[in-house]
Amino acid sequence: MIVLVVRRCVLGVVTIFCVYALTFVMAISIPGNPLRQGPRNIPAEAERALRIRYNMDNNWLYFTGFVAGLARLDFGPTFTYNDWTCNQIIADALPVSVMIGLSAILIAVVAGVPAGVFGAVGRNGWFDVTTGALVLLGVSLPAFVTGSFLLIVFAMYLKVAPVGGWGTLAHLPLPALTLALPFTAYVARLTRVAMLDVLGSDFIRTALAKGLAPRRVIWDHALRVAFLPILSFLGPACAQAMTGSFVVEKVYGVPGIGQHFVNAALNLDAGLVMSTVLVFAVLLVAMNVVIDVLYAWFDPRIKDAL
């Protein structure tokens, strides 16, 4: 087990470094002038001074500056927001996104798994058909539609939630729900398919024939096996949800990290692009390691195989 974790971590570090280097190459080769920030053209003199200051006149110095910063966990300045460092921006935005993202994943698991199980057990019944339709809706509706819809209903008409912003617990449910919808739908679908597969297998039939309570068979024996594909989906999904959603953040005015992910690329802000990409890469690798560990915990057969 430990060997597995260590091996995964080492591989992860190599992956992350490759991602980092590749991002640098892409960040500096996008056309456009990252130093022009305002509505005015930057004076040539000012641009020359800034290029010198950020070592942009020498790509190798520029890159080694980033790598040295990475070693110190200091991602340096941003071009777009002069007054803030990349570290400050990430420290400010990441907790918000993690909170919304984890809430979304929680909702997805708590709502999606039972929906999938009930759907599989009462196959083609009214519940299965209804959840099937809802799942289709959840997967296909884009976040800016569901987000705006929820805002209008809950914030404008029912007035039970603030319109947007961040700072209190009341700001959490709507963005989390919006973000959760596609994940919930996917989890429900995945659970249903996996459960249908498992419910038809011999060990379930045996358990039922031995007179075991169907509830126990379904929730304990069948779900244990059917949960594995969901678990492998949850790893990347967690990383994706926690690094924020540009659309959800924009609709609800939430100061998460997703907007920086997109805006930094649009603003050609190399420092911020590289640090947000790094955050995403680290989260993705870490989540995959966590899921591997959980996998072994859920299914002893896998632990033995390792």
Place this chain on the structure above:
Amino acid sequence: MIYRILLVCGALLTGLLFIYSVAERSPRADFTYVNPSGIHTLDPARMSWLQDFRIALNLWEGLTVSHPETTRPVAGAAMLPPRVTDDGLTHTFSIRRDARWSNGDPVNARDFVRGWRRAMEPGTAADYLFLFTDHIAGAAEYVEWRLERVALLTGLLRLSQGWAIDAAQARAVAAHPPVGRILPAAGVPDARAATADATFDRLAKQLGELEVDWRAVHERTLRQHAAQMDDRFSAVGVRAIDGRTLAVELKRPCPYFLDLTAFPTFLPCHESVELLRETSRGVPLTAEGLVVYDPQWTKPDCRRQGYAGLVTNGPFRMASWRFKRRARLEVNPYYREALRIACRTVDMVVFEHPSSALMAYEAGDVDFLPGIDVPYDHEIARLARTGKRPDFRFCNALATFYFNFNCVSDAVLDRVNPFVDARVRKAFALAMDREAIVAEVLQRGDRVARSLVPRGAIEGYDPPEGVVRDVTRAARLLADSGHAGGADIPPVDLLCLPSDQRVCQAAAATWEQTLGVRVDIRFKESKTFAHDKANLQYMIARGNWFGDYADPTTFLDCLVTGNGNNDSGYSNPRYDALVAQARDCREPPRRLRLLAQAEKIIVEEDLPLLTVLHYSIPIAVKPYVKGLHANPRLRFSFKDLRVER
């Protein structure tokens, strides 16, 4: 099984609650407004976004300030009028006795010198550097000298690190006397007289191969330069005669100078910022010779190296600032009218999505939207114009939307660029149906623009009439230029931003129908758009300009040959001469007439750009907010606000 899932979920929930417990909570401010994009920078010397100006002008106070309603300059930290010498060149300002910083320190004339000097320093990289180099005596020379030294020091630094240097750096290094002396001895030809960059490229390589202790040369030069800086700056026309007297010497008389001193780039800077100045080798400069301050100086909670947080001298001070969330302003207790200010706290909140901002306004969470940039803005305009929503108002902005024509490139995207011919540009302008765009396409209540400077916006200035739509004349002009009926005109490239889709499509359709040309609209996101435009990789491009001060030159300077914002590549010696003549003219009415003549060349003869409309910007102010005036500069003062909820 299920208990394991619950266990994992429970662990996650605990984590969430922990993160939540560290979130901030604060009571609602007296007045809350939306800043759609957040603050880009709070450094007055660097800012160039309107949103940033808006907040800076409530935090700081210049020598003068803009009147909240008329935008005319009125007394700020200095008393008006300043003493002006007969030649109109030297202005002597007296700082008010009761002008105070937010930590209680009196405002000193040296604080203005510091603020202005910071803005001139290359390390600050101010977008509005030209306001100093164009107006203040000796500023351009100082900036040039500093840049040359920065190139030298960077060249020496790179050589000491073993890196190759570029031609500009080699040029500066070769011209540096101590290095120049050793060059012939080392067998390197004296390249100081040469001008070709190839010579300097060769020289750069030779310098790298020299056996010289570049580190020592760099260090010595850095020290020498630091010692010379104050002396050189004394030739710049801004000096503190004593603590309360500031003398400003201009390059030439400037009738709008008091308007400029209300501009953010001319704000003062408290001395505590010096604590955060970067040093290298014991010298208050970076190794490259730049003057750089820790950018954290704009934070109210920055505590390092003895710095006690941002200090400002305006009616408000910054209480807290969370990135892209919220900024809380509170009354500066030392401000001379602090007790009179009714609105004690102001919150700036960020809503990037305009519809969400409007919803927050409708729900009563915010009191003021300084712009309603929603896709259904025509509906907002209708509600405002019909009186159904008196809280929606309009600012007739000192701003113009236009199309730039590329006047110089023979070919764009491998196609012949017909717009180098002024007749073609004029034909396109004559075919343009501005009224339809304003009244039928946009329906926002913007004003039709036939001149670059909005009519009536600048006192005493009468802009030219411009061209009126005349399709027959347009067709004739096109025929004269050898393109009858659009013949031989390749598909016209129209570079656009997605935000201006409706205008661009309408304009393209008009040109296609009336002139028989094909127009290909090319949408680009803002950065690549700006890059393509600045590099003249377009035939027609959308453009706009917001005036910075109440003088036609804030618009007209952009079209002078070689101006950094001359995106059309336009050059006409006659135009340049008229603008220069106006610059040196001492009689204000004649000066404005000269400028009107210059503008006539732009909007009636050469047409390097095709003006379409002057923006009317909708704003939303709750009826219980009194004292907030819709003004053409879109800068709003919170000092006189009363919130009668």
